[in-house]
Amino acid sequence: MITTLANGEWDDFLTLINDAHKEAETAARKKETNKLLEATDWLRRAKELEIRHSELLKQAERLVRERHESDDTASIGKQANLDSKDSTSTSADFGGKFRADECRAAYLDRERKKGNPLNRVRRSYFKNAAGLTVGITYSSEDRSKSCPWFLNLLDGQFDEAVLLCEITKEAVQVIHLPKTFLDRYGKQMSRGKKGQIKFNVSKRNGHFHLQVPNSVGWIDVTDYTEKGSLICPHLEFV
Numbered sequence: 001m002i003t004t005l006a007n008g009e010w011d012d013f014l015t016l017i018n019d020a021h022k023e024a025e026t027a028a029r030k031k032e033t034n035k036l037l038e039a040t041d042w043l044r045r046a047k048e049l050e051i052r053h054s055e056l057l058k059q060a061e062r063l064v065r066e067r068h069e070s071d072d073t074a075s076i077g078k079q080a081n082l083d084s085k086d087s088t089s090t091s092a093d094f095g096g097k098f099r100a101d102e103c104r105a106a107y108l109d110r111e112r113k114k115g116n117p118l119n120r121v122r123r124s125y126f127k128n129a130a131g132l133t134v135g136i137t138y139s140s141e142d143r144s145k146s147c148p149w150f151l152n153l154l155d156g157q158f159d160e161a162v163l164l165c166e167i168t169k170e171a172v173q174v175i176h177l178p179k180t181f182l183d184r185y186g187k188q189m190s191r192g193k194k195g196q197i198k199f200n201v202s203k204r205n206g207h208f209h210l211q212v213p214n215s216v217g218w219i220d221v222t223d224y225t226e227k228g229s230l231i232c233p234h235l236e237f238v
Helices: 007-030 033-068 073-084 096-113 179-188
Strands: 119-122 125-127 133-139 149-154 160-168 171-177 196-204 207-212 217-220
Touching: 007 033, 007 096, 033 096, 096 133, 096 160, 096 171, 133 149, 149 160, 160 179, 160 196, 171 207
Parallel strands: 133 160
Antiparallel strands: 119 125, 125 133, 149 196, 160 171, 196 207, 207 217
């Protein structure tokens, strides 16, 4: 039988990854070679474990769907395609899905320390203390486009959205769209062919804006944007 770490244990594991990053950074500054080597070696093994864990979960999800939907092959094909296209828009030259997981883990760790633990439902989706499902998605920055950040989450799978928009190679800007905002504008937002709600984000004159089509247009979401950035150290930069 395939088993995975329980939510609490996995959260502890992700916290240890963040701690190891900090230890490695401290060791690098102090030129403590042995401690730096130990931390980076542990981080490499942790990264491999995260990847294997993610792949095992995907395989298990596919087998569950195959078991329950064996009489509907069309439905299986559609869902497998959705899962293969993760609900995260990332840059392939800067870590891809692994980078998204790093930033998501940093956000989850910070929220837990603030007394707001989020329990994993499936990749990118978590339950908060109020019982609402929070979709957490990440995007690297593409300065060549009018909307530098393009993010998406599966329609009908979340009540609130947390957008992690990369602003430097080791930090993201957090935009938290509450249920009240999505209840008001959610139905008017763009949807992709794969059933995903699109979040097109731009920054103008120091304010963050979200594009909603039809008669709404650009919405200033600065009130939902954290004042400071969230630091998300990357293994490649240790």
